[in-house]
Amino acid sequence: MKAAVIGDGGWGTALALILHANGHNVTVWGPFTENIEAINRNGINEAFLPDIPLAPAIKWTSSPVEAVTQAELVVLAMPTQFFRDVLAQFVEHIPKNATIVSVTKGLDRDTHQTMTNIVSQMLDTHRVAALSGPSHAEEVARGIPTAVVVAAEAPAIQSIVQQAFNGGNFRVYTSHDITGVQIGGALKNIIAIAVGISDGLGFGDNTRAALITRGLVEITRLGIALQCQPATFAGLSGMGDLIVTCTSKHSRNRGVGERLGHGESLHEITAGMRQVAEGVWNCDNALALAQGHNVDLPITQLVHEILHGERQPQEAVETLMERDAKPE
Numbered sequence: 001m002k003a004a005v006i007g008d009g010g011w012g013t014a015l016a017l018i019l020h021a022n023g024h025n026v027t028v029w030g031p032f033t034e035n036i037e038a039i040n041r042n043g044i045n046e047a048f049l050p051d052i053p054l055a056p057a058i059k060w061t062s063s064p065v066e067a068v069t070q071a072e073l074v075v076l077a078m079p080t081q082f083f084r085d086v087l088a089q090f091v092e093h094i095p096k097n098a099t100i101v102s103v104t105k106g107l108d109r110d111t112h113q114t115m116t117n118i119v120s121q122m123l124d125t126h127r128v129a130a131l132s133g134p135s136h137a138e139e140v141a142r143g144i145p146t147a148v149v150v151a152a153e154a155p156a157i158q159s160i161v162q163q164a165f166n167g168g169n170f171r172v173y174t175s176h177d178i179t180g181v182q183i184g185g186a187l188k189n190i191i192a193i194a195v196g197i198s199d200g201l202g203f204g205d206n207t208r209a210a211l212i213t214r215g216l217v218e219i220t221r222l223g224i225a226l227q228c229q230p231a232t233f234a235g236l237s238g239m240g241d242l243i244v245t246c247t248s249k250h251s252r253n254r255g256v257g258e259r260l261g262h263g264e265s266l267h268e269i270t271a272g273m274r275q276v277a278e279g280v281w282n283c284d285n286a287l288a289l290a291q292g293h294n295v296d297l298p299i300t301q302l303v304h305e306i307l308h309g310e311r312q313p314q315e316a317v318e319t320l321m322e323r324d325a326k327p328e
Helices: 012-023 033-042 064-068 079-088 115-123 155-167 178-200 205-225 230-236 238-249 253-263 268-269 278-292 300-308 311-319
Strands: 002-006 023-031 049-053 059-063 071-075 099-102 130-131 144-149 170-175
Touching: 002 115, 012 023, 012 049, 012 071, 012 155, 012 230, 012 268, 023 064, 023 115, 023 230, 023 253, 033 099, 033 155, 033 230, 071 155, 071 178, 079 278, 099 115, 115 144, 115 178, 130 178, 130 238, 144 155, 144 178, 144 238, 170 178, 170 311, 178 205, 178 238, 178 278, 178 300, 178 311, 205 230, 205 238, 205 300, 230 238, 238 253, 253 268, 253 278, 253 300, 278 300
Parallel strands: 002 023, 002 071, 023 059, 071 099, 099 130, 144 170
Antiparallel strands: 130 144
16 A cells, blocks of 8 residues: 555654555655755654664655555644644645545543544544554564554554554554554553652652553543443553563653652653654643543552652652542
């Protein structure tokens, strides 16, 4: 197929490599002309995925028209906070019969809806899927064995995306639970910040395990309120992605939390980051969505307060431990 990847960050670049390896004709769009020119000149995406040689056949452009003209598959890999604005640049150019795949892990900043809901509304299409799971770009790009899940309402769309990406060391499962797959991807970043804070404070494996486990409870609780399938959160896009994001050296969200636990301010941390830690931007969105459905997310609430400077990390831990005793 002719495939377009919108977003030249690490994840978009890694998925472009997967699609190219599977025999597709791939074009990647990026917003910064200077980065696109550097990639075309050097054959490496030094800004977002350094040390990974890029296939010469992959095309790189900063022109929306050039990126998606005649595209049969369009992969949306832009950060949550820019998602709607970037997609607006492509609305008039994406072919009506293209299959759209969101790989962005977050919620819309204005409506708190999932990314696929925003795609369906803006592009007036039902040919939409979400791809998620434990899949750090750094490892996917190096061919480390990885398993993910693609979710779509229509089995035909699931099949198209599965066949496009599945192959080699990248295994793709399918799901009908398109909302649940995205809720897991959005909230796991917030829990990873909490785990990082715990690590930064010097706590141990017991604390980390407790936060991951109770974090999964929060994700599942919200998912059930949104009519998602509980089993989704025990799968790759739930427990799988949560584990890898909370424990990996590649996790930017866990890294942000660790630095917060060490006493750095959020401004100091984010000022020096080139790539996005989605949990920082999505904490407010997740909390607003949960409050709208009367769902209690105590870990998410405390991460929100820490990010906004309303509570110190050590105090937040004490608050969690002093909550009323209750059944698991």
